[in-house]
Amino acid sequence: MSEATTHPPFGTHALPARLERLRRWSLARPASGANRRVASLIRRICLAGRADPVDVEVFSRGKARLFPRSNRCEKAVFAGAQFWDLKERQALATAIAAHGNDPRFVFLDVGANVGLYSIFAAGEAEKANRPIRILAVEPDPMNRARLETNLTLSGAKNVTVVAKAIGGEAGSAQLAQPERNRGEVRLVRDGGEGASVAVATLPQLLAEHEIERIDAMKIDIEGEDEAALLTLFSQTGRQSWPRLLIAEAGRDESPSLIASVARHGYSLVERAGINAVFRLEEPGADARAEGGA
Numbered sequence: 677m678s679e680a681t682t683h684p685p686f687g688t689h690a691l692p693a694r695l696e697r698l699r700r701w702s703l704a705r706p707a708s709g710a711n712r713r714v715a716s717l718i719r720r721i722c723l724a725g726r727a728d729p730v731d732v733e734v735f736s737r738g739k740a741r742l743f744p745r746s747n748r749c750e751k752a753v754f755a756g757a758q759f760w761d762l763k764e765r766q767a768l769a770t771a772i773a774a775h776g777n778d779p780r781f782v783f784l785d786v787g788a789n790v791g792l793y794s795i796f797a798a799g800e801a802e803k804a805n806r807p808i809r810i811l812a813v814e815p816d817p818m819n820r821a822r823l824e825t826n827l828t829l830s831g832a833k834n835v836t837v838v839a840k841a842i843g844g845e846a847g848s849a850q851l852a853q854p855e856r857n858r859g860e861v862r863l864v865r866d867g868g869e870g871a872s873v874a875v876a877t878l879p880q881l882l883a884e885h886e887i888e889r890i891d892a893m894k895i896d897i898e899g900e901d902e903a904a905l906l907t908l909f910s911q912t913g914r915q916s917w918p919r920l921l922i923a924e925a926g927r928d929e930s931p932s933l934i935a936s937v938a939r940h941g942y943s944l945v946e947r948a949g950i951n952a953v954f955r956l957e958e959p960g961a962d963a964r965a966e967g968g969a
Contacts, residue, residue, distance in 0.1 A: 682828045686739055689731040695722045699732070699755050707758045715756035719744070722755060730754065731829075734792065737799035739829040742790075743822065747858040749792055763948040764894070764922045765796055771892050771920045772797065773804045780807035780834075782887060784918070786842050786878075786904075787896040788812035789859050791823035791832075797892075798832035809834050811885060815841035815873040816851055816861040836885065841875045842895075844903025849875050862898035878908040882916060893918035896951075902933040909940045917956055925952040 691699060702718040705711040723730070728743040734753055744751040752760040768783075775781045781801060785794045794812040801808035812827070812835055814820045820839060827835050841849060841863055851871050854860040863875065876884070895901050901923055908917065921942060925931045927950055934944060934952055942954040 682741075682825050686731050686741070686829045689729050689741060691722055691726075691730060691732070696732075698722065702755050703757055705758070707762060712756060712759055715759070719751070719755035735796050735799055737802055737830070738795040738826075738832075740790070740792070740795065740826045741822070741829060743858075746856070747790060747819075749789060749859050753792055760792075761948070761951065763946050764951055764953055765793075767920060767945065767953045768793075768797060768892055768894075768922065769800045772800045772806055772808070775806055775891060777805075777807055780809050781891045782889060783808060783810045784881075784887075784890055784893040784895075785810060785812045786893060787898070788814040788823055788837075789819050789896070791826045793894050794823070794835055795826055795830045795832055798827075798830065798835060807834075809836075811836050811838055811881070811887070813838040813840060813842055813881065815839065815863075816858070817871070819858055819861065838881070838885075840881070841873045841900075842878060842881065842897055842904050843875045843900045844877065844907045845875070846877050846880060847875050848872055860898055863900060877911070878904055879911040879916075882912065887916075889915055890918040892920040892922070894922040896924045898924075902936055905933070906936060914941070914956075914959070919956050921954040921956070923952055923954070924950055926950055 690696065698718055699722050702715045705714060723744060728745050729741045731741050732754060734740045734757060742750040742754050744754045772781055783797045788794055791812055794810050797810055798808065812823060814823050820837065824837055843863060849863040849865050851873055852862050852864045897904060923933060925933045937954050938944065941957050943957050944952060945955050946953040
């Protein structure tokens, strides 16, 4: 990510001081059902009568220009960041902290939306004094513009923004725009009316950016997730697969994505709402465990 400046500067769209104190107070409350309701109330109070965007600090070391009314994740992080993808972020933070300094940690944010995962990962790497390389992949022009703004505001380093869609097959598709949540922009292969975008596979993405291994990957590409992962598994060696994988798996008790990922040597670490967190096991780990029993 280049060292660009953002106009207008951060703070231009800040909340009045008393509302910002209220927002920060809500962020300091522990994650619980009751505090989630408190956060929702405070969000309504802070945003009442205000137009988007709003400039706020996010997580421990990030800054963002949020549009809470048009994107569910921006709404959640504005007031209630302690609830948003908590288990997923804890797993990512642990992986970054446990990683050595050589080679640098490689994180792929596939379906980066407005960059919240990328900002979080960059901040955790800085906090742990770990070198990191981030690919933030986002095909939607509006989301990508917000992503680039947030990366610049946060001073995130070593982040490459990729203006492509990811799918199971390369080619082109149209972007279907949701009415209320920009986080649900999805690909339409046939008959779409939105802007046309290039679609690449994960193996193509790795080759283009000379990535030989992935320490962690978050993938959320609105229905293309399983196909994209299966292409990665079938066309690359195990050394190229993500060690930690965070994927949208749906709310079904036995979604096919979980079964597909498990068949390729991953253990399910956590179900967290619609997401699942996986860890790639070492080859033969089960056999060694059984032999030592």
